[in-house]
Amino acid sequence: MNIACANCAVTMEYHDTGYFFLHNAQNDSVPLEGYASQLEDGTYVFLYENLNVLYEKLVRVEKLLEEDGWTCSINCINQPGSVMEVGKFMLLMKHREMVEMIQDGKFTSHLQPIIDLRDYSLFGYESLLRAEDHSKKINPGALFEVAAVTGFHSMLDQKARKSAIECREGQVNPGIKSFINFLPSTIYNPEFCLRHTFKIVNEVGVNPEDLVFEVVETEKIEDVEHLRSVLDVYKREGMKVALDDVGSGFATVEMLTLLKPDYVKIDRSFINHCDSVPENQEFLHKVIQIATELNIHVLAEGIEREEELLFCKKIGVHYAQGYFIGKPDPEAKEPFAQSQFV
Structure with a gap:
């Protein structure tokens, strides 16, 4: 129908x-x-x-x-x-250039490696939206802002998901996760709005379990019940879900029990100098305790220093990403490609 x-x-x-x-x-x-x-x-x-x-x-x-x-x-x-x-x-x-870019759908994804902190092996990549024409330097945040005010946010979000799924072909091996951003506010009816995404998954032949759909700007979510309905549809199709930018507002037993994410990605403000800032350490310990009770995996993003990486590993964070591990790149680069860490 x-x-x-x-x-x-x-x-x-x-x-x-x-x-x-x-x-x-x-x-x-x-x-x-x-x-x-x-x-x-x-x-x-x-x-x-x-x-x-x-x-x-x-x-x-x-x-x-x-x-x-x-x-x-x-x-x-x-x-x-x-x-x-x-x-x-x-x-x-007023926003002609960006609107035409959204309508034409000429996007690609850059890939930032995510590692397993148990052995520093490659666990997955976060797919980050970029213009297919590399001469056009777009700010994804600004692009989504324009999409929101012009009414193209659903179209842009859908095309971003499509690009992220298709970019796996030929460079990301089965078993390696793809973390794909999405805006819950663009999915008015998950049963209908996500059909396009699931169709692409089938056409490309990706194992649904290799896809992790992550909520961006989690702390700004107001309609939690709607978010839960969106996450439930993703999970029903065999995909994983994550909450991005998690801070004190969503790091509660009640909220995480309600949403049941597979992963929580800690807001980078709590990762910054976590090896030496007591407030950040206290928050991280709290999240890990709650996540352990609920069988949720914790991912630290925004790691830019070796000390932050080692501290997160020490306290039991499961996964990590950040410039110290690897920057976003058009190709699926190995972690620590520009580092002597491992």
Whole structure:
């Protein structure tokens, strides 16, 4: 059964030249000069020869158009395309480069090694989103912020998961885990929204047990029941789940019992100089105690010094990642490739 998700963004094609349409249900006079014609329903039609010039003209009357409830669209032919509110259109114009990148889906993943602290062997890789065109330096955080305000966060999150799964082919061996970030807020209905991800897993032929889907910015989660429903669907399909950036808010018996993650990744602020900062040590001991009781594995991220690595191993942290172990790379590099540690 096909279900249309109203929460997914409507895509927009940016035409450098073409037609711009403005419509108002009250048939108000258009506050923008230079329209070429008017359709039967009252829609004003403007010809434009440069999209940036059109944007600059609209900026001057944007507030007025929004207040009066104008809708708009652009097209390369004299026929309205996807109609949207003026405010939404202006956001898509303002962030054009990133929106086009999201719509085109030209992404790849860089891989950062994760080790087993028992013997420093390779345990897995975290997949980190990057532009396929290496000349385009994108900040994933900024990209997701733009996706959120423009309504493309579900599309971006889905494509990021796709890239992370596909990048295993030919370079990550079976049995090695892939930690894949996802935003619970983009998954409105896990039974429906995750079908695309599970389809890719089947097509690529990855063992579901080799995939660990990790919640980013765990401490900002407000709807814990929704998060639990998302994690349950992943686990039902044979995949593992992790909570990323875990701090004091989620490091409780009640919260971890409710969510039942396979892994918790400790917020790097607690790893920084954990070998010498008593407050960090106290927090780590607490997490390890709770995790042991609940059969949850603990991963320390953001390890940049040998002393931090050795301390985490000493107190019973199971896994670790960070620049000291290995930086994100387009290729699946071995841990400590640039270090004499092992």
